[in-house]
Amino acid sequence: MSVVLGVSALYHDAAVALVIDGELRGALQQERVSRLKGDPRLPIAAAHAVLAAAHMTAADLDAVVFYENPFARLEHVLVSTLRGFPQTLRQFPRAMAAQLSQKLWVKDELAAGLGIDRTRIHHDEHHRSHAASAYFASGAQTAAVLCVDGVGEDTCTSVWRGDGTSLRLLSRQLFPHSVGLFYAAITAWLGFRVLEGEQQVMGLAALGSPTKLAAMERLARINVDGSIELDLSCFAHHYDHTLGFSAGFVKVFGPPRRPGKAWVLDDQGVPVDAADRHYADVAASAQHHTEAMLLALAQHARSLCPDVDTLCLAGGVALNACANGILSQRSGFARVFVQPAAGDAGGALGAAWNFGRSRGDVPRPLAHAAWGPALTAAMMVPLATACGLVSQPVVPAEVVARLWRGQVLALVDGRSEFGPRALGHRSLLAAPGPRRVQDHINTAIKRREPFRPFAPAVLRDDAAAYFDHVTDDLGRFMTGVSTTKTAWRETLGAVTHHDGTARVQCVDEHAPHLHALLQAAQAAGHPPVLLNTSLNGRREPICQGAVDVVRFLLAHPDVNGVVVDDVLLTRPS
Amino acid sequence: MARQRGLRAQVGGVAVSLRRHLARATAWWAFRSPRAASAHLLAFAAAERNSELELLAAARLTPSDDRRASYVRHALDEGRHANAFFKRAHPDGNALFPDVDVDDLYQRLGERDFLALVFVGEARGAAQFRGYIDALGAAEPGRLFSGIIVDEDRHERDTWHHLVQVCHGDEARARQRVRTMILWMAWRRWHRAGRTMSSMLYAACMTLLFVACAPLAWWMKRTRPEPRGWAQP
Ligand SMILES: [Fe+2]
Ligand SMILES: [Fe+2]
Ligand SMILES: [Fe+2]
Numbered sequence: 001m002s003v004v005l006g007v008s009a010l011y012h013d014a015a016v017a018l019v020i021d022g023e024l025r026g027a028l029q030q031e032r033v034s035r036l037k038g039d040p041r042l043p044i045a046a047a048h049a050v051l052a053a054a055h056m057t058a059a060d061l062d063a064v065v066f067y068e069n070p071f072a073r074l075e076h077v078l079v080s081t082l083r084g085f086p087q088t089l090r091q092f093p094r095a096m097a098a099q100l101s102q103k104l105w106v107k108d109e110l111a112a113g114l115g116i117d118r119t120r121i122h123h124d125e126h127h128r129s130h131a132a133s134a135y136f137a138s139g140a141q142t143a144a145v146l147c148v149d150g151v152g153e154d155t156c157t158s159v160w161r162g163d164g165t166s167l168r169l170l171s172r173q174l175f176p177h178s179v180g181l182f183y184a185a186i187t188a189w190l191g192f193r194v195l196e197g198e199q200q201v202m203g204l205a206a207l208g209s210p211t212k213l214a215a216m217e218r219l220a221r222i223n224v225d226g227s228i229e230l231d232l233s234c235f236a237h238h239y240d241h242t243l244g245f246s247a248g249f250v251k252v253f254g255p256p257r258r259p260g261k262a263w264v265l266d267d268q269g270v271p272v273d274a275a276d277r278h279y280a281d282v283a284a285s286a287q288h289h290t291e292a293m294l295l296a297l298a299q300h301a302r303s304l305c306p307d308v309d310t311l312c313l314a315g316g317v318a319l320n321a322c323a324n325g326i327l328s329q330r331s332g333f334a335r336v337f338v339q340p341a342a343g344d345a346g347g348a349l350g351a352a353w354n355f356g357r358s359r360g361d362v363p364r365p366l367a368h369a370a371w372g373p374a375l376t377a378a379m380m381v382p383l384a385t386a387c388g389l390v391s392q393p394v395v396p397a398e399v400v401a402r403l404w405r406g407q408v409l410a411l412v413d414g415r416s417e418f419g420p421r422a423l424g425h426r427s428l429l430a431a432p433g434p435r436r437v438q439d440h441i442n443t444a445i446k447r448r449e450p451f452r453p454f455a456p457a458v459l460r461d462d463a464a465a466y467f468d469h470v471t472d473d474l475g476r477f478m479t480g481v482s483t484t485k486t487a488w489r490e491t492l493g494a495v496t497h498h499d500g501t502a503r504v505q506c507v508d509e510h511a512p513h514l515h516a517l518l519q520a521a522q523a524a525g526h527p528p529v530l531l532n533t534s535l536n537g538r539r540e541p542i543c544q545g546a547v548d549v550v551r552f553l554l555a556h557p558d559v560n561g562v563v564v565d566d567v568l569l570t571r572p573s
Numbered sequence: 574m575a576r577q578r579g580l581r582a583q584v585g586g587v588a589v590s591l592r593r594h595l596a597r598a599t600a601w602w603a604f605r606s607p608r609a610a611s612a613h614l615l616a617f618a619a620a621e622r623n624s625e626l627e628l629l630a631a632a633r634l635t636p637s638d639d640r641r642a643s644y645v646r647h648a649l650d651e652g653r654h655a656n657a658f659f660k661r662a663h664p665d666g667n668a669l670f671p672d673v674d675v676d677d678l679y680q681r682l683g684e685r686d687f688l689a690l691v692f693v694g695e696a697r698g699a700a701q702f703r704g705y706i707d708a709l710g711a712a713e714p715g716r717l718f719s720g721i722i723v724d725e726d727r728h729e730r731d732t733w734h735h736l737v738q739v740c741h742g743d744e745a746r747a748r749q750r751v752r753t754m755i756l757w758m759a760w761r762r763w764h765r766a767g768r769t770m771s772s773m774l775y776a777a778c779m780t781l782l783f784v785a786c787a788p789l790a791w792w793m794k795r796t797r798p799e800p801r802g803w804a805q806p
């Protein structure tokens with residue numbers, strides 16, 4: 001029996017997770033409160049927000065668990081920089097400054113920030129935290145667990161076996177041969193921000209053809225035992241992590257794309273510029289090869305756990321929904337499960353569960369992703385009115401009618417989602433077709449690349465009528481990609497990507513308002529499908545509280561209103 | 574407006590008018606080439622975005638509904654300014670918005686000193702923009718500054734109003750907080766310069782230390798070579 005706060009921080013996407021007797025009670029990323037996208041800073045504000053939502057204070061915590069081992073991380077930094085001598089000359093002062101000024105003292109800083117005794121602060125290990133966050137969230141009795149990310153301490157990939165409440169490490173692959181850092185290099189070379197732009201690479205990949213597969217295979221070799229070996233002459237992460245890729249990479253694929261350069265596509269979604277078509281082909285090849293690497297890793301996991309039929313994935317690479325879709329169809333496992341906060345944010349949850357287990361708690365599976373502080377109409381209307389917005393009562397049928405008239409509406413429903421996906425609690429909704437709806441939201445509201453796809457939210461029981469290869473394990477948290485049935489691709493044009501795929505969310509009563517809207521759409525004779533994207537503008541974290549939502553509506557004139565509970569907020573006409 | 578100028582004269586007036594003169598005198602250098610102008614405008618874009626984020630934090634934390642709405646409106650203006658500066662810096666849109674940091678000023682200073690700091694920032698910003706308009710005239714980016722300055726003057730007025738409000742109507746106290754914040758900002762600048770210097774010194778020392786570690790590196794390469802393939806636990 002324990003009250004544990006898991007914490008992930010100081011690398012990317014800091015977060016906290018409050019677990020009581022094995023049950024998740026609240027979780028929140030620091031970016032949602034600080035409003036800095038992917039904020040890695042110690043999530044003290046997020047911790048206080050989660051505790052307050054649970055009517056608790058830090059004094060009620062039995063333990064605070066940091067998701068990785070700061071001493072093992074320091075050792076890794078020392079060993080890898082010395083090993084890379086003299087190429088690591090530039091990296092060494094920076095890396096040591098980061099370690100010695102903050103990362104090594106993270107437990108003291110947590111104690112000071114939360115105002116609790118240092119003896120209550122513990123640490124876990126990075127991949128063990130990831131593994132727990134995936135396995136225990138799945139509810140499986142036994143499972144193989146595959147964690148794939150950039151690097152955590154010194155580990156890049158790890159395979160675990162979960163049995164009941166036990167979790168055992170079976171094998172791992174160490175730095176620098178990392179699938180996550182391979183993908184990061186591609187991301188940086190394509191001119192996107194590393195740790196943010198990976199989704200852009202995935203979207204771009206659908207526009208190209210995998211014509212550079214042979215070069216990719218040389219860049220990241222898949223050994224017969226499923227391990228990965230990078231051609232380090234093409235990468236830079238082992239001697240300077242700020243560079244991403246090396247001159248060797250440029251020799252193979254040409255000069256990198258200029259960051260921020262606009263993408264221009266023709267009617268068929270093909271880049272107009274020949275150089276951009278090359279970049280799309282490299283993205284397609286990298287995505288294709290990443291899927292091949294993950295299949296090989298899954299096969300390795302299978303060879304270590306031949307009697308197991310469930311595969312759980314975690315780590316930053318597990319946010320690659322296309323690869324998850326492929327694994328679900330071809331890895332040989334009957335179930336492939338990915339929880340909503342598969343990246344480092346989820347490590348906070350795993351760390352808390354691991355500590356609870358050591359005190360005899362039994363982790364409970366995740367039924368939904370809504371674990372952030374709640375937001376209601378009563379909390380929003382006073383500020384909205386003071387800022388000049390108009391509020392009026394609304395019913396689902398009216399919202400649906402507005403959406404099918406071409407309006408774009410924000411939906412706020414209770415507690416916010418944990419992880420990068422909006423699943424109907426902080427969402428932006430539109431009709432699922434035609435395709436120009438997608439272009440409108442991409443250019444006018446999200447101000448992002450025209451090839452970024454939007455996801456369909458569909459009533460769970462009707463998903464199979466519109467999409468192929470939908471599974472509950474990936475559909476529940478929108479962590480995998482399916483295919484839109486050919487007959488529906490025109491109607492669902494705004495939520496079907498150029499290659500016919502769609503990142504489906506299967507909606508049930510856990511997102512009550514979105515569920516009601518889908519039912520109302522069906523009752524009105526439409527398919528029970530809506531375009532659902534996260535409630536945020538360009539490079540912003542998803543909206544959390546009243547201030548964020550009201551500001552969002554006022555800053556985005558192309559959004560027609562906000563639906564919160566049974567209230568519609570609009571700008572005065 | 575007369576009241577506004579009177580206020581500025583009382584509260585850090587010398588620093589504010591100095592800033593206008595300085596901006597007028599250095600405008601030729603700041604906008605000497607399209608590249609320099611773009612870098613300068615990007616720095617403004619980042620500063621506006623930073624101010625937007627600080628104001629949104631204040632909006633979340635203030636106990637007053639009235640000020641919450643005011644902070645949201647102010648933040649919206651700063652966000653618009655950030656986008657306008659960014660667009661002017663890169664009219665073709667071929668760039669990434671610069672990375673922005675937040676200092677959690679509301680949390681660190683409390684609402685009264687936060688407002689005093691915002692007031693100083695607004696007055697100084699407006700003075701700097703005026704200096705650029707003096708030097709650049711109606712040509713771009715002078716026109717951009719002229720558009721933005723209207724908002725900045727309003728922010729200055731609103732912020733003063735709220736500052737006096739949180740000082741329970743005591744204007745003398747509000748002026749005293751503003752003077753304290755001017756000193757605090759100078760101290761912060763000094764502190765930051767010191768940190769930059771010490772981090773340069775640190776980097777030099779660490780580099781020397783690392784060079785001295787050459788034998789250790791050689792030993793490390795022999796005893797702990799780069800691992801390949803699967804490692805069993
Ligand atoms: Fe990780
Ligand atoms: Fe401004
Ligand atoms: Fe301002």
